Amino acid sequence: MSKVLIFGHKNPDTDSICSAIAYAALKKEIGVDAEPVRLGELNGETEYAVKQFNAELPRLIEKAAPEAKQVILVDHNERQQSVDDIADVRILEVIDHHRIANFETSDPLYYRAEPVGCTATILNKMYKENGVAVSKDVAGLMLSAIISDSLLFKSPTCTEEDVQAAQELAEIAGVNAEEYGLAMLKAGADLGGKSAEELASLDSKVFPMGDYKIEVAQVNAIDVSDVLARKEEIEEALQRAIAEKELDLFLFVITDILNSNSVGIVAGKEAAAVEKAYNASISDDRTIVLEGVVSRKKQIVPVLTETFQGMTK
Amino acid sequence: MSKVLIFGHKNPDTDSICSAIAYAALKKEIGVDAEPVRLGELNGETEYAVKQFNAELPRLIEKAAPEAKQVILVDHNERQQSVDDIADVRILEVIDHHRIANFETSDPLYYRAEPVGCTATILNKMYKENGVAVSKDVAGLMLSAIISDSLLFKSPTCTEEDVQAAQELAEIAGVNAEEYGLAMLKAGADLGGKSAEELASLDSKVFPMGDYKIEVAQVNAIDVSDVLARKEEIEEALQRAIAEKELDLFLFVITDILNSNSVGIVAGKEAAAVEKAYNASISDDRTIVLEGVVSRKKQIVPVLTETFQGMTK
Numbered sequence: 001m002s003k004v005l006i007f008g009h010k011n012p013d014t015d016s017i018c019s020a021i022a023y024a025a026l027k028k029e030i031g032v033d034a035e036p037v038r039l040g041e042l043n044g045e046t047e048y049a050v051k052q053f054n055a056e057l058p059r060l061i062e063k064a065a066p067e068a069k070q071v072i073l074v075d076h077n078e079r080q081q082s083v084d085d086i087a088d089v090r091i092l093e094v095i096d097h098h099r100i101a102n103f104e105t106s107d108p109l110y111y112r113a114e115p116v117g118c119t120a121t122i123l124n125k126m127y128k129e130n131g132v133a134v135s136k137d138v139a140g141l142m143l144s145a146i147i148s149d150s151l152l153f154k155s156p157t158c159t160e161e162d163v164q165a166a167q168e169l170a171e172i173a174g175v176n177a178e179e180y181g182l183a184m185l186k187a188g189a190d191l192g193g194k195s196a197e198e199l200a201s202l203d204s205k206v207f208p209m210g211d212y213k214i215e216v217a218q219v220n221a222i223d224v225s226d227v228l229a230r231k232e233e234i235e236e237a238l239q240r241a242i243a244e245k246e247l248d249l250f251l252f253v254i255t256d257i258l259n260s261n262s263v264g265i266v267a268g269k270e271a272a273a274v275e276k277a278y279n280a281s282i283s284d285d286r287t288i289v290l291e292g293v294v295s296r297k298k299q300i301v302p303v304l305t306e307t308f309q310g311m312t313k
Numbered sequence: 314m315s316k317v318l319i320f321g322h323k324n325p326d327t328d329s330i331c332s333a334i335a336y337a338a339l340k341k342e343i344g345v346d347a348e349p350v351r352l353g354e355l356n357g358e359t360e361y362a363v364k365q366f367n368a369e370l371p372r373l374i375e376k377a378a379p380e381a382k383q384v385i386l387v388d389h390n391e392r393q394q395s396v397d398d399i400a401d402v403r404i405l406e407v408i409d410h411h412r413i414a415n416f417e418t419s420d421p422l423y424y425r426a427e428p429v430g431c432t433a434t435i436l437n438k439m440y441k442e443n444g445v446a447v448s449k450d451v452a453g454l455m456l457s458a459i460i461s462d463s464l465l466f467k468s469p470t471c472t473e474e475d476v477q478a479a480q481e482l483a484e485i486a487g488v489n490a491e492e493y494g495l496a497m498l499k500a501g502a503d504l505g506g507k508s509a510e511e512l513a514s515l516d517s518k519v520f521p522m523g524d525y526k527i528e529v530a531q532v533n534a535i536d537v538s539d540v541l542a543r544k545e546e547i548e549e550a551l552q553r554a555i556a557e558k559e560l561d562l563f564l565f566v567i568t569d570i571l572n573s574n575s576v577g578i579v580a581g582k583e584a585a586a587v588e589k590a591y592n593a594s595i596s597d598d599r600t601i602v603l604e605g606v607v608s609r610k611k612q613i614v615p616v617l618t619e620t621f622q623g624m625t626k
Contacts, residue, residue: 100424101417106618108412108610113424297421305419 003033004092005061005068007083008119009076010039011204014046014148014188018141019074019119021055022134023095026123027072029132034072037061039083043202045148045188045220052184053140053173064089075119078102080206095122098297102208117155117162120145124165139172147181148188151220154260155295185257189220196233200241200252207301209308212248212270215241216304218296220257227254228287231265235286238267249273251304255294262290270308277307316346317405318374318381320396321432322389323352324517327359327461327501331454332387332432334368335447336408339436340385342445347385350374352396356515358461358501358533365497366453366486377402388432391415393519408435411610415521430468430475433458437478452485460494461501464533467573470608498570502533509546513554513565520614522621525561525583528554529617531609533570540567541600544578548599551580562586564617568607575603583621590620 006024008016020036027034036058042050050057064071065088072093079086079102093110094103097119114122120142127134134142146166150158153166170177191199204217221227227234238250249268256262266274266282275282282288293299319337321329333349340347349371355363363370377384378401385406392399392415406423407416410432427435433455440447447455459479463471466479483490504512517530534540540547551563562581569575579587579595588595595601606612 097421099418099421100413101419103416104414105412106414106615108410108428109426110428111413111424111426113422115421115423302419309419 002070003035003068004070004072005037005064006034006072006074007037007039007058007061007064008074009081009205011201012038012040012046013043013075013203014049014184015119015145016075017042017046017058018049018055018145019095019123020058022120022123022138022142022145023072023074023126025135025138026127026130026132030130035059043188044190045184046144048184048187049141049144049148052180053137053144055137055141074123077113078207079104080208095119095126097122099301116159117157118146118149118165120149120169121159121162121165124169134169134172136173139169140175143169143173143175143177143180144184147177147184151255151257151260151294152178152181152185154257155298157295157298185220186222189222189257191219191221191227196230196237197240199227199230199234200237200250205296206245206247207305209305210311211313212308212311213246214249214251214270214304214308215245215247216251216253216296216300218253218255218262220255222256222258224254224256224261224263228263231285231287234265235267238265242268249304251300253290253293253296253300257294260292260294262293264288264290273304273307273311277303315383316348316381317383317385318350318377319347319385319387320350320352320371320374320377321387322394322518324514325351325353325359326356326388326516327362327497328432328458329388330355330359330371331362331368331458332408332436333371335433335436335451335455335458336385336387336439338448338451339440339443339445343443348372356501357503358497359457361497361500362454362457362461365493366450366457368450368454387436390426391518391520392417393521408432408439410435412614429472430470431459431462431478433462433482434472434475434478437482447482447485449486452482453488456482456486456488456490456493457497460490460497464568464570464573464607465491465494465498468608468611470611498533499535502535502570504532504534504540509543509550510553512540512543512547513550513563518609519558519560520618522618523624524626525621525624526559527562527564527583527617527621528558528560529564529566529609529613531566531568531575533568535569535571537567537569537576541576544598544600547578548580551578555581562617564613566603566606566609566613570607573605573607575606577601577603586617586620586624590616 006020024034024036038058063085064083065085070092096113249270252265319333337347337349351371376398377396378398409426562583565578
């Protein structure tokens with residue numbers, strides 16, 4: 001079999017990078033010529049994890065087809081989140097924990113989605129199913145992914161399986177999950193060096209919803225007011241993204257990782273949909289309090305999807 | 314948890330019926346209130362299997378939402394092959410072995426597709442993973458599904474895993490797979506009592522392909538000429554379906570199950586696409602020889618999809 005590229009979504013987060021590395025390592029153990037690659041720059045949190053566990057940084061690719069016929073997607077399936085030329089390669093497998101949308105193949109494939117908090121939790125099972133031991137450093141990377149996606153086990157997406165997997169992996173990696181996790185999240189929440197443009201694209205995903213095109217970005221913060229202090233330049237960045245991608249709505253979510261709450265900055269002509277979705281009001285300063293919201297996947301995307309389903313342009 | 318309905322595709326085949334029964338039985342064992350239902354009438358082959366293994370016939374439903382909020386799909390995912398009101402219920406799980414297309418959820422789910430020959434082969438694994446023993450009758454039904462989908466292990470879709478699962482299940486069911494399988498396939502190939510309308514819808518699926526809408530029906534035969542003798546009335550049935558569903562192409566495939574070959578009856582304004590796809594000619598009598606073709610999933614749908622991808626209306 002020729003080389004298989006394994007990658008997570010654009011604007012990669014810790015799960016997208018670490019699961020690509022971990023799955024490629026498993027594939028290599030069972031004789032598949034697999035290489036982990038990435039579709040974007042690393043955020044501060046992922047950089048911290050990769051450094052901590054001595055991982056080789058996956059290569060950045062812009063297109064897949066020039067170098068491989070076959071790919072495996074981890075941590076995503078929607079085509080607009082994937083490599084630009086996804087239509088030109090064969091998707092052999094998908095390992096994911098998101099909703100399924102904007103995804104199509106012409107042939108049968110191996111598709112494994114489970115409603116757990118992190119792709120790495122599924123990979124931990126797959127290591128066992130294949131009878132392959134997780135190495136110390138790969139265990140650390142998988143643990144980092146689970147801590148990142150679950151916000152240290154506090155997100156409503158976090159399941160008993162994620163907690164169990166994290167415990168096993170922390171033991172193999174030889175770290176204290178809570179201590180290491182908080183340090184990693186803090187490294188990611190250090191947004192000081194980032195431009196507004198970078199903040200708006202760091203962990204951002206576009207979702208077609210019915211007739212509408214929505215972008216939702218999320219940043220983690222220790223102190224939300226540090227980010228809100230830069231609201232005006234962030235809003236300018238959102239407006240530029242709206243014009244460039246013809247978005248109907250851009251919701252920029254700042255998540256307080258210590259208190260498990262979020263504040264949204266809302267831009268675009270369908271801003272009122274956010275008020276409707278959360279039965280809350282956008283303040284005069286264009287922000288909205290999203291009480292108890294920490295998970296884009298579970299507390300934002302389904303809620304907005306439902307709101308936009310009832311609307312037509 | 315409230316009741317969960319489990320069903321296969323419209324115009325159900327043996328895998329769709331038997332996998333719904335087998336998965337509901339597994340779910341019940343692990344404490345889920347699941348009921349297998351069906352979206353259409355049984356064909357002769359499935360009737361034979363259901364009778365042979367003392368199965369209670371799943372209830373026919375037209376809509377899911379009036380009686381359940383949650384459903385599990387087996388043996389299909391494309392919405393046009395599913396229950397009409399699929400958009401009104403939550404899809405909890407999908408267990409399937411087809412390509413993924415025309416499928417979308419707003420929430421994460423459990424999705425398990427494997428590129429094997431039959432859904433029942435995946436279910437056989439899931440019984441093991443859950444530590445539940447397959448009962449004698451359910452084993453017979455799962456065996457029937459594998460024999461049906463693999464045409465007694467001769468289809469190119471049949472994998473080593475399917476053969477292995479069938480061996481295990483035949484032992485539990487206490488039957489000889491080859492003998493029982495041939496009798497079951499023959500029962501299905503007895504098309505004498507069917508109207509042309511029934512032949513055209515018995516095992517038929519609609520596939521959107523780019524800008525086009527294609528229907529592909531397949532019947533198994535011991536003697537292909539028996540079916541070809543009724544070509545004119547079948548063509549009339551195809552034309553009625555084309556008019557009613559606004560199809561661009563209807564390919565009616567008669568598969569010689571003893572010799573592993575097929576003949577197609579082609580109707581619709583895009584008939585030439587079949588010639589292009591198979592690099593073969595449609596005869597003056599509107600039939601085309603599909604040399605070595607027995608699998609719609611592996612030898613027809615991908616080939617037509619590729620052909621139509623290069624075309625625009």
